[in-house]
Amino acid sequence: MDRDTAxxxxxxxxxxxxxxxxxVVDPVVELVEVVAVLGxxxxxxxxxxxxxxxxxxxxxxxxxxxxxxxxxxxxxxLPVVRGxxxxxxxxxxxxxxxxxxxxxxxxxxxxxxxxxxxxxxVRFWGATVGATAEEVVAALDxxxxxxxxxxxxxxxxxxxxxxxxxxxxLVARRAELWLLDEPHAGLDASGRDxxxxxxxxxxxxxxxxxxxxxxLERTGALATRVVDVVAGQVRG
Amino acid sequence: MTQTSxxxxxxxxxxxRAARRPGTGxxxxxxLGGVTLVAIGWLVAFGLGFSPADRDQEESVRILYxxxxxxxxxxxxxxxxxxxxxxxxxxxxxSLGWDRAAGASAEIGVLFVALTLLVGALWGxxxxxxxxxxxxxxxxxxxxxxTYIGYLAVRRLGGSHHQRARRSAVIGMLAVLLIPxxxxxxxxxxxxxxxxxxxxxxxxxxxxxxxLFSLFVxxxxxxxxxxxxxxxxxxxxxxxxxxxxxxxxxxxAARRAExxxxxxxx
Amino acid sequence: xxxxxxxxxxxxxxxxxxxxSRVVTNQVVPFAAVTMVMFAFALDADxxxxxxxxxxxxxxxxxxxxxxxxxxxxxxxxxxxxxxxxVAGVDPAALFWGKALxxxxxxxxxxxxLIGTAVVLYGAEVRAEGLVLLVTTLVTATCSLAVVxxxxxxxxxxxxxxxxxxxxxxxxVVAPVLIGATRAVEAALGTVPGAVVSEGWPWxxxxxxxAVAFGVGGTxxxxxxxxx
Amino acid sequence: xxxxxxxxGSYAVTxxxxxxFAWITVRRGRRLSRQVPTDExxxx
Numbered sequence: 001m002d003r004d005t006a007x008x009x010x011x012x013x014x015x016x017x018x019x020x021x022x023x024v025v026d027p028v029v030e031l032v033e034v035v036a037v038l039g040x041x042x043x044x045x046x047x048x049x050x051x052x053x054x055x056x057x058x059x060x061x062x063x064x065x066x067x068x069x070x071x072x073x074x075x076x077x078l079p080v081v082r083g084x085x086x087x088x089x090x091x092x093x094x095x096x097x098x099x100x101x102x103x104x105x106x107x108x109x110x111x112x113x114x115x116x117x118x119x120x121x122v123r124f125w126g127a128t129v130g131a132t133a134e135e136v137v138a139a140l141d142x143x144x145x146x147x148x149x150x151x152x153x154x155x156x157x158x159x160x161x162x163x164x165x166x167x168x169x170l171v172a173r174r175a176e177l178w179l180l181d182e183p184h185a186g187l188d189a190s191g192r193d194x195x196x197x198x199x200x201x202x203x204x205x206x207x208x209x210x211x212x213x214x215x216l217e218r219t220g221a222l223a224t225r226v227v228d229v230v231a232g233q234v235r236g
Numbered sequence: 237m238t239q240t241s242x243x244x245x246x247x248x249x250x251x252x253r254a255a256r257r258p259g260t261g262x263x264x265x266x267x268l269g270g271v272t273l274v275a276i277g278w279l280v281a282f283g284l285g286f287s288p289a290d291r292d293q294e295e296s297v298r299i300l301y302x303x304x305x306x307x308x309x310x311x312x313x314x315x316x317x318x319x320x321x322x323x324x325x326x327x328x329x330x331s332l333g334w335d336r337a338a339g340a341s342a343e344i345g346v347l348f349v350a351l352t353l354l355v356g357a358l359w360g361x362x363x364x365x366x367x368x369x370x371x372x373x374x375x376x377x378x379x380x381x382x383t384y385i386g387y388l389a390v391r392r393l394g395g396s397h398h399q400r401a402r403r404s405a406v407i408g409m410l411a412v413l414l415i416p417x418x419x420x421x422x423x424x425x426x427x428x429x430x431x432x433x434x435x436x437x438x439x440x441x442x443x444x445x446x447x448l449f450s451l452f453v454x455x456x457x458x459x460x461x462x463x464x465x466x467x468x469x470x471x472x473x474x475x476x477x478x479x480x481x482x483x484x485x486x487x488x489a490a491r492r493a494e495x496x497x498x499x500x501x502x
Numbered sequence: 503x504x505x506x507x508x509x510x511x512x513x514x515x516x517x518x519x520x521x522x523s524r525v526v527t528n529q530v531v532p533f534a535a536v537t538m539v540m541f542a543f544a545l546d547a548d549x550x551x552x553x554x555x556x557x558x559x560x561x562x563x564x565x566x567x568x569x570x571x572x573x574x575x576x577x578x579x580x581x582x583x584x585x586x587x588x589v590a591g592v593d594p595a596a597l598f599w600g601k602a603l604x605x606x607x608x609x610x611x612x613x614x615x616l617i618g619t620a621v622v623l624y625g626a627e628v629r630a631e632g633l634v635l636l637v638t639t640l641v642t643a644t645c646s647l648a649v650v651x652x653x654x655x656x657x658x659x660x661x662x663x664x665x666x667x668x669x670x671x672x673x674x675v676v677a678p679v680l681i682g683a684t685r686a687v688e689a690a691l692g693t694v695p696g697a698v699v700s701e702g703w704p705w706x707x708x709x710x711x712x713a714v715a716f717g718v719g720g721t722x723x724x725x726x727x728x729x730x
Numbered sequence: 731x732x733x734x735x736x737x738x739g740s741y742a743v744t745x746x747x748x749x750x751f752a753w754i755t756v757r758r759g760r761r762l763s764r765q766v767p768t769d770e771x772x773x774x
Contacts, residue, residue, distance in 0.1 A: 417678050
């Protein structure tokens with residue numbers, strides 16, 4: 001688990017670790033005919049997907065197609081019922097615990113403690129993976145959550161500001177694979193620009209990004225590749 | 237492997253299906269069932285007929301021959317639940333068969349404890365004049381009953397089979413740990429506050445040979461009942477699980493067909 | 503990060519949420535106090551109340567425990583934080599101990615308040631020679647209740663109907679704690695005529711065994727319980 | 731027999747309840763085994 005800790009500038013985002021040791025570039029995500037269920041419902045009825053390092057992949061599809069489930073499976077949250085999956089070179093059935101420490105997921109819910117302030121939330125989530133104080137400050141800067149805003153309890157924020165706080169938590173967590181579920185929802189124009197910039201920068205510094213969205217005109221420009229999700233099936 | 241075994245059956249299902257009566261029974265369980273019925277007959281004959289009345293308890297001692305074996309077998313059932321849970325959790329294969337055995341055993345155990353409490357209340361009314369006494373053993377048994385009701389509730393929480401198995405295995409192992417703890421605490425509780433009369437709620441009656449033999453027949457009969465019920469209940473559970481899996485298969489096909497419709501995007 | 507540092511982080515977070523939201527202070531403590539008053543209405547005799555005061559204190563604590571556990575997991579599930587904790591790869595054992603620690607702190611405060619209430623309302627008296635026993639009992643009973651509450655609360659957290667499932671699971675399990683803590687406090691306060699302080703110590707032993715058993719169980723089993 | 735009602739009653743309750751449980755189990759088994767493919771029924 002030695003991460004690259006050299007020289008943290010405020011603008012720098014995490015580097016993928018696997019690449020330096022391993023010259024052969026493995027795919028970050030590799031799903032083969034993966035089936036996952038929510039209760040008794042097969043939300044994912046066969047997903048085959050390959051994502052290379054540094055890509056920004058857009059998962060496109062109508063509501064209920066299974067986009068969220070793809071992300072939750074890749075985060076190691078939902079078990080793979082059938083098929084095979086590897087994330088960051090680790091098996092999705094046997095190494096889920098390790099995978100979880102190395103990916104970051106922004107789901108429908110923000111995963112924030114609404115009674116705590118913005119900075120307290122970011123500090124807490126950063127601390128769960130051992131982020132330093134500077135990294136937390138950098139993450140807050142990155143999403144323009146500075147000044148008075150940083151000390152406001154999350155329950156008093158707008159939906160867009162909460163989304164930005166959740167993103168800052170994600171930045172502080174230094175994930176190697178970013179999984180974002182409708183990240184633009186609720187953001188205003190400037191928030192969207194900040195989000196896009198953050199994601200581009202993450203990808204540029206070696207992280208891989210998967211975004212589920214139905215706002216094509218917004219995410220289409222950002223994504224390096226678009227993958228369709230239809231009726232629980234993914235081919236890409 | 238499954239393919240080779242299913243092929244001949246599906247090609248020629250007629251005679252095979254006709255030969256076998258549908259259900260969870262096999263020749264072995266039918267024989268076992270017969271033996272169990274004979275044992276129950278013996279128990280009734282000895283318990284109600286041949287065995288003598290007790291000096292103190294008089295005729296009411298006859299209740300003992302069903303009362304004591306039910307609680308003994310219930311304890312065995314809960315230990316089996318814990319052992320099967322442990323095997324499920326710690327074995328490499330995490331075979332669901334162990335989980336189903338644990339669940340079936342707990343169900344039967346709960347049934348037997350319920351019967352113990354019910355019959356015990358009847359007996360208590362006869363010998364003490366009241367249905368319930370806050371005696372150590374009664375209290376422990378009542379708590380045991382509620383604890384395993386909770387275990388069965390956890391089994392019904394939903395989710396995948398393995399989720400159910402993991403959760404209930406944890407609860408099953410903790411619950412069996414609780415038995416000595418509860419027993420000890422309740423014993424201590426009552427021993428410090430001695431009742432005026434020492435009540436006898438257990439089988440610690442001085443017994444003559446025939447009474448002891450009747451009790452022995454009772455234990456045999458109830459153990460056989462337990463085994464017979466276990467066999468059938470685990471098989472029913474296996475089919476319930478299989479039906480669930482089958483439901484998933486159909487749901488998968490339906491989900492895939494949804495995407496293949498011509499108006500689909502692809 | 504080590505398990506203990508994460509546990510302290512989680513506990514600190516829980517306590518900070520409480521300090522900000524004041525749900526326990528403004529709702530659970532009054533609830534417990536009202537319960538104590540209701541007991542007095544139900545058992546309308548001074549002598550009886552004084553005698554059963556320790557039992558009523560622990561009964562009120564148990565009811566409050568259920569509410570505290572619900573609250574402890576409500577803050578995790580309200581905005582999907584429990585999922586986020588799992589994705590963050592937080593060690594389940596650390597999560598268990600963190601939440602148990604925060605719960606224990608809240609319970610301890612509540613118990614002190616309840617004993618104070620018993621002194622005022624029921625006429626129970628804290629005697630000097632029983633003070634060590636009283637404090638030790640409070641600490642061990644609190645640990646027992648906190649680990650059991652955290653363990654079963656985690657199991658019930660993700661489900662509809664958890665409000666009813668939790669009491670069904672927890673109450674039979676904590677019966678030994680209720681018995682043991684009640685008897686130990688009776689011995690410490692001398693509410694029962696002829697009670698000697700030394701009679702209370704075996705009960706503290708029982709509580710300690712209980713706390714250790716469920717502490718170990720929770721450390722090992724919390725992961726499978728909260729995972730999907 | 732003295733107290734015959736209680737004694738016979740407790741025998742009847744015990745075996746009655748067990749028989750009921752057994753009957754429900756077997757009946758459910760019959761119904762399910764028609765729906766579940768034979769190769770899933772490992773005891774056959």
